[in-house]
Structures are given as structure tokens and as C-alpha cells.
Amino acid sequence: MNNIILNFELSFEGSNSDEHIIDLYDVSEALKGFHRTLALTTHLMLHSEIITKAPFAKNLNIYTYPSKEGSWKLIASLAISGQFLMTGLTSSQDTILGHLFFSAYDYVISESLGFNVDYNKTLGQLYIEHKNDIKLPVITESQLDSVIEKVQDSITEMHRPIYKSNTAELLNIKAFSENTNFNLSSVIDINSYHYIKENVIDGKIFTVTGVVTSYNSNTYRGRIFISEINRPIPFEFDSSLKKKINSIKKVLKSLETHALKKEHLNITMDVKTIKSRNGKLKAYLVQKIWKESLDN
Template structure:
């Protein structure tokens, strides 16, 4: 199968309204956008998370020359496989294009701190089965998204990102501040959590924190991952099967400037008795 999915990035305000952009920051922004699409497209067509070497996603995202309007950047992702063959029944009924668009939207919105209920609805069972993969993709896309946002305040006031008629989001100075400003809270905390997503290779995943009423991503160092893979896999199985088993985590936090947690950094884990 072959399917193409269009993506657009429109630069507006300041210099962009004259159909121009600062050369270095402008092309770096486009490269960051292309890299984000390459990471997600590669996962959509292969089921593998790659960000190094000559992986297929690098060759499956094509760009057209920028156009006036104010500045319009168009890219196309080429999908060459049926997602059901790659991911099984959890991808049934979504379609290759729908899956990719929802994944790109989810990755972008999670990185800029926005809820994305529409993508969550579309992904449905896919999130339950592959949530850890999506958390790993989100973490990998943080750097290229930050790179894309550098142009804001440097000849561009706002960026609009879409796929066809589907609006993914807009970026402005507030978005840039959210992505760039991290507060490291090294105070060690302890809590009992359901494991809603986990990637056994990267150690990325998410937990539902009842105290704040939302899902929070987590990561861990290689040494912590090596000693706790089975515990987190057990915790994810408990969550997926509707059981009550939880993990007790010791962790520190990466916070936004307003104190909202962006990510928990896991230091240790154990099963909650009972």
C-alpha cells in the first residue's frame, strides 16, 4: 500500500508577513519539523522507534519549497505499509493516514503541555497497547520541537501546524517558554501509581497521578531500567487487564515554571503489597 499524508507549517507575524524569514533560524525550524515527522512516520510504517542512523523515516518525509502565505512550509509523509500488519488488531479501523496524523498530533501536543482528547479518542486501543512507545516518541521529539520553536521571536510571531484540514496546534511565545523552561525539583518523593504506559527498551512511560488528576510521563536512567523492567512490565499488565496492582515509586520531578509536573524521573520501584 502507498498513502501520502500532508503536513503544513505556516509562519506568521513580523518578517513572515512580508513572505520572508531569518535564514538560519527559519531553515532550522523547518529541519526540526521535518525531523519530528520523520521520527513518527518511521514508527508508523515499521513499528520501531529509531532516531539514529539511516532509518526509513528519514527517506519517507518529503518537503516542498516554501511558499508565500505568509510563509507556508509543506511536507508529505509517505506511508508504505498497512498499520494492521505492523501493530495488529489495535490499529484496526484507524487507517494509516489517520494513525499517523493522530500520532503526530499526540507527540506535538504532549510536548507543549496541551491535552489532545481527539487524538486519544482516535488512537483508542492503540494507546492501551502501545502507550509506552508513544511516550518514548514524545521524549525523542522534544529536541526537534524545541528547535522548531527557536524561530518564534526571531522574525516570526506564531506558527500554525496542520495536516490537511486537521488543525494540530499553534505555537507562540508562551509555547516556546513552556518547552524551554524546565525547573528541576530534586526533592525525592514517594507515591503509589498505576502504570498506564511503559516501553521496555527506553524506560519511558506514564503513570496516573490521582493527587493531580492526570497522567504524567516518566523516564529513568539505564541502571534503574535494568533493575526494574519486570516490575514495570508487571505494572502495565495489571493496568491493561483492569487489575489493581500498583508500583511504589521513588522519584524526582521536572516541572514547568508554574509548578505543574512535566515528567517524573524514577529512582526506584517496588510492588505495593496486597
């Protein structure tokens, strides 16, 4: 027995899709990408575990129904099962669950496409407000960032009818739980495709100072909050830094101080910028970490 906690509406619009026609292979790959991103995100929410293959996801099912007319629409339902099947949920609790899972999915998709989602004001706030209502593991921003690293290709393929056969121009993803509707923070179109697909590295090196908010020692990637632009920016170590253990220790110390002690600890890096084709900042490529960069 499963409990449906969230329904998604996927709607391709523009070009041939407005006449209820879309390239079959392209849309099948797009739906495969949607399924994988949702499955990996949901598995993390349930088990606090990062996986790489959708068939390995546990205690969840993603169902679909006959397509709707009017553009090209599909309904998909997210259901949880097993030990996570919560019987006797009120309408309010069902909506809270739906909001939690959608907030995580929105973070993964939107952050991948360059739309900033403030974890502390979305999923983080929901955990605080409803800690006594829903018994699920608390998923950190760093864990969601790890999922983002795993699903880049899947999110790219969600654009396939837009960039390949041009049988659509836009993918709208909405969700609803009971009487509450949720919308993605991002737009999925040809511009978001170019953003996620193309990287332009600027050879100029400059210095940034900020607080490391997440870091994965396996991938040498993380995020650093820059106060001047008021948002966290993804970063990754250049190959020359990956074997310098002292640099990695500094990043981990900054992360530990920020995440565990709730104190701000600044770190200064020399970086190159990684931008999209239209010049939007995507990430920093770290060249050096200043030895004396940590505040006391």
C-alpha cells in the same frame, strides 16, 4: 509510485514572517526538525520500529512545494510506498489513514510540549473502530513515548525562528486529508519552547500512587496515571534507582498487569517534581518505590 495520505500546512506567523520574511538558517533548522519528527513517527506507524535517523525511514516520502504567500507558509505531503501502497482506497479509507497518522504525530508533538493527548480516545480508538479497514501494526502508547524521547531536540529546533532570530512568534501546523482537516492539540510558541527546553527540579520529596501505563527498560522512563489529576505523568528513575533491579521489576509488573491483563495495579513512588520555568508539571524524578506498594 507513492500514495499521498496526508498534507501538512506549516505557517510561521508574527514579527517579520507577517511580511513574508524569515531567517533562512532558522527556518531551515525548523523544517529539518519537522521532517525528522514526522519521518520517525511515520516509520513507527508502518514498521512498529523505533529509529533515530530520518534517512533510515522506509516506505515513506515527505514532499514539499513552493511557499505560499501570506505570513510564511509551506505545504508538505506525506506519502507511503512499497508494501504499504494501498491501491483502490476509497475517499473514506484515505481519510482514515490520514487520521491515524496525524493522531500519532499530534501525540508526539503535543505530549512533548505538555499538552495531554488521551491515547485511548484518539489513536487507540481509531485502531478499534477501523481494525478491519486498514492493515497496519497497532502502535502502543509506550512506543510513541519512545519516539518522544528521540525527537526532543528536533521539536526544540522547530521553535528556532521564534526563540533565536525572533523573525516569527508562532508556528501553526495543520493537516488535511480529502475534505477533513486536523489541528494539533498544542501551540508552538515561545511558551512551548521554554516548556520543552527548561527543567526545574523541586528538591522536596512527596508520594504519588498510580498505574504505570508505559515503561522503557532501556531508558528507565515511563508514564504513571494519577487519578487525582486524571492524566498520565512521565517519570524517570533517579540514578540511584537504576541499579536496583527489584524496583524495576515492580514497575514492569504494574505495566504488564495494566497493558496485558487490562487490570489496574497501583504502585506508590517517592518522587521529586520536574517543572517548566512557569511552574507547569512536566515529570516525576523517582527516588524510591515502596516495597509494599502493589495491590493484590
